[in-house]
Amino acid sequence: YVIRSVTKPRKFPPGPKWYPFFGCSSLVASMTKKHGSQWKGLSTLAKEYSTEVLGLKLGNEIVVVVYGEKNIRQAFTGKEFEGRPDSFFVKLRCLGKRIGITFADGPLWREHRNFTVKQLRNIGFGKTAMGNDIQCVLANIIDYIGRNNDKPINPTSIMPTAVMNVIWKYVAGEQINEERLAFLLDLLRARSKAFAMAGGWLNQAPWCRYLFPELSGYSLLRRMNQQISEIIEEAIRKHKIRAVEEQDFIYSFLQEVEGNKTSFTEEQLKVICLDLLIAGSQTTSNVLEFAFLAVLRNGSLQEKLYNEISQVLGDDVPCWADSHRLVYVSAFLLEVQRFYTIVPLAGPRRLLEDTVIDGYLIPKESTVLISVGDVHFDPKIWDDPDDFKPERFIDESGALKNSEHMYPFGLGRRRCPGDSLAKSFIFIVFVGILQKYRLECSNGVLPSPEPVIGLISAPRPYTAEFKPRI
Numbered sequence: 001y002v003i004r005s006v007t008k009p010r011k012f013p014p015g016p017k018w019y020p021f022f023g024c025s026s027l028v029a030s031m032t033k034k035h036g037s038q039w040k041g042l043s044t045l046a047k048e049y050s051t052e053v054l055g056l057k058l059g060n061e062i063v064v065v066v067y068g069e070k071n072i073r074q075a076f077t078g079k080e081f082e083g084r085p086d087s088f089f090v091k092l093r094c095l096g097k098r099i100g101i102t103f104a105d106g107p108l109w110r111e112h113r114n115f116t117v118k119q120l121r122n123i124g125f126g127k128t129a130m131g132n133d134i135q136c137v138l139a140n141i142i143d144y145i146g147r148n149n150d151k152p153i154n155p156t157s158i159m160p161t162a163v164m165n166v167i168w169k170y171v172a173g174e175q176i177n178e179e180r181l182a183f184l185l186d187l188l189r190a191r192s193k194a195f196a197m198a199g200g201w202l203n204q205a206p207w208c209r210y211l212f213p214e215l216s217g218y219s220l221l222r223r224m225n226q227q228i229s230e231i232i233e234e235a236i237r238k239h240k241i242r243a244v245e246e247q248d249f250i251y252s253f254l255q256e257v258e259g260n261k262t263s264f265t266e267e268q269l270k271v272i273c274l275d276l277l278i279a280g281s282q283t284t285s286n287v288l289e290f291a292f293l294a295v296l297r298n299g300s301l302q303e304k305l306y307n308e309i310s311q312v313l314g315d316d317v318p319c320w321a322d323s324h325r326l327v328y329v330s331a332f333l334l335e336v337q338r339f340y341t342i343v344p345l346a347g348p349r350r351l352l353e354d355t356v357i358d359g360y361l362i363p364k365e366s367t368v369l370i371s372v373g374d375v376h377f378d379p380k381i382w383d384d385p386d387d388f389k390p391e392r393f394i395d396e397s398g399a400l401k402n403s404e405h406m407y408p409f410g411l412g413r414r415r416c417p418g419d420s421l422a423k424s425f426i427f428i429v430f431v432g433i434l435q436k437y438r439l440e441c442s443n444g445v446l447p448s449p450e451p452v453i454g455l456i457s458a459p460r461p462y463t464a465e466f467k468p469r470i
């Protein structure tokens with residue numbers, strides 16, 4: 001067993017040596033610590049081995065990280081990459097079973113992803129109605145800033161709540177009470193932090209939960225799962241007694257439950273709701289927070305943004321259709337999503353069959369991670385990738401270019417189903433705020449450009465002053 005566990009499969013990609021039981025986990029952990037994130041640590045390792053496919057073993061799990069545009073496109077779109085890992089840890093993320101959308105695969109994933117996308121569209125997701133909802137949220141944000149602009153404002157105190165309000169409306173119909181919303185957001189934030197911290201141990205040695213339930217983070221995660229379940233269960237209960245007026249995703253799903261469709265269970269409904277809330281809220285708000293940070297750090301670009309907005313829109317409230325007319329703003333937001341890639345390591349995916357990537361043979365059941373962050377900084381694609389330059393997305397005729405090399409939402413059949421909400425939300429709120437306010441650094445202090453990178457990337461906390469445009 002020991003010899004087999006340290007022997008690499010035939011034609012396996014380059015990577016560090018494997019040791020019994022742990023594979024190369026300790027090296028990966030030390031690289032993560034040294035470079036500040038798993039993405040950067042692995043990227044440094046791939047460079048050391050001069051490879052675009054890095055082969056690792058973490059505990060018992062074979063993990064392969066793919067780099068380079070050709071390889072990431074293969075991993076995003078290949079049918080054999082459509083699985084999700086089946087580990088104890090993943091089940092813990094899905095409240096106990098590998099169901100829902102994000103971590104399910106096979107027929108359950110296909111059926112429920114299609115159902116969810118279709119039903120969300122039926123109730124207005126991705127359509128003009130959603131734009132109107134975002135405009136209402138923008139009005140509340142402008143109002144909040146207006147009441148508080150005599151002091152520095154931390155965008156984190158506004159953006160996540162605003163995004164969650166829109167997602168919650170599509171999922172559960174009604175406006176969620178502010179206090180409940182703040183509680184839910186705190187819980188989701190604490191939960192993702194706890195998952196990041198417990199990840200190593202609980203993923204590689206799940207049995208440690210029996211010996212050290214508190215120390216391993218297991219008990220805390222279970223308590224948090226319980227609290228989140230209760231919030232979603234309460235929303236489902238309200239729908240069952242028809243105490244919610246508007247049509248929403250929970251009503252659509254409950255109709256299928258009543259029709260006794262086998263895979264349509266309340267458990268599945270709960271986990272899909274959780275998937276949408278988790279995948280949508282922090283990702284979208286982080287992009288906006290990075291966008292305002294980029295405005296502060298690149299002061300000279302703010303007037304260019306403002307001039308375009310005021311020339312094209314005047315005082316009109318922005319809508320998604322305006323993105324074609326606001327070329328510089330669109331280029332700026334693309335550059336934000338390149339420079340501060342929110343999901344630098346996409347996946348994880350589980351290989352459904354033996355597969356060749358870049359000439360290497362990767363065994364079935366391996367976990368695949370997709371390094372979007374490195375493609376977004378690849379000097380073969382981007383000139384001066386370490387500079388923040390919105391102009392790279394504008395061609396000589398003044399039209400947008402190069403967006404085909406951008407992968408913030410992934411690609412293929414597992415591509416982010418929430419991209420229409422995210423893109424409209426980011427555009428409308430960014431333009432709406434810059435139209436009314438000029439941003440200034442609090443006390444002249446520039447916010448740090450260095451992100452904190454866990455499962456997703458987030459800016460370090462900062463505040464800004466919002467000066468009204470007269």
Ligand code: HEM
Nearest residue numbers: 102279280283284342343347408409410414416417418422
């Ligand atoms: C800027 C914001 C967002 C970013 C950067 C983002 C990014 C991504 C990426 C890269 C994936 C693909 C993972 C893979 O290929 O394995 C993904 C999947 C997913 N996203 Fe998003 N996302 C964002 C917003 C949203 C929103 C607003 C929602 C829903 C309300 C959402 C729901 C989901 C779900 C459910 C999945 C799983 C899809 C599947 O496995 O089939 N995301 N997202």
